[in-house]
Amino acid sequence: MSSAADLDLARRLADLADAVTRSRFRSRDLHVTSKPDRTPVTDADTAVEDSIRALLARERPEDAVLGEERGGAENPGARTWVIDPIDGTKNFLRGLPIWATLIALVVDGTPQVGVVSAGALRRRWWAARGLGAWTSEGDGAPWRIGVSGVDRLSDAYLSTTHLGSWTEYHSRSAYLALLDACWESRAFGDFWQHVLVAEGAVDLAAEAVVNAWDVAAVQVIVEEAGGRFSDLDGVPDYTGGSALSSNGLVHDAALEVLRSNR
Incomplete structure (x- = not known):
């Protein structure tokens, strides 16, 4: 499987996640529970992860999945999708727009593909090994990104x-x-x-x-x-x-x- 094909799938998974998170953000009937570590989890968190897992089961049935809400484990020596359905759940709960769905594909212990999709900000960042790092805003064209040159x-x-x-x-x-x-x-x-x-x-x-x-x-x-x-x-x-x-x-x-x- 090529990095480009995996990246394309990861971006489609992010589209799926955004559809769920945007519909539930600032919803008056959002259901909230607490995990054993006392961090909050919403019905949006679980809905996002379940939707991603369902699509992966259809398109990458041999791949393992590790998610924040549904668990799982990395498969050593194999391919594992690592999912955070809503990173920044506390912000999500308080109506602050700084949260995102994080999707990574790890192969042999090294992340090869990464997508960060911030639905409320309408920003997305993504990368795959050898293909550079990119971002986009709203429906605008993507542009390649790079780190700063500050050296002290x-x-x-x-x-x-x-x-x-x-x-x-x-x-x-x-x-x-x-x-x-x-x-x-x-x-x-x-x-x-x-x-x-x-x-x-x-x-x-x-x-x-x-x-x-x-x-x-x-x-x-x-x-x-x-x-x-x-x-x-x-x-x-x-x-x-x-x-x-x-x-x-x-x-x-x-x-x-x-x-x-x-």
């Missing part, structure tokens, strides 16, 4: 996440040291900060805790845009439990700050 951490624009997550899962001092080492910081959060790295608007994005479905798609997008992706220890693996994406030029400097302040 002191000039870098950083996006990161809630201090409490760093205190619990990594290091409060590392969080503060990284902020102090950079020129400016914001907390765009979730998928958005990583695709902003890919399109050169942000130079560095760091998260203390992630799941595989949170970052499998963004890893290939960032890397195909010319950037670098790793966990906070520098391992280039979407399953490491944390995430650091950058333009590549400031990556090692950021890792050194994190290592020195654990």
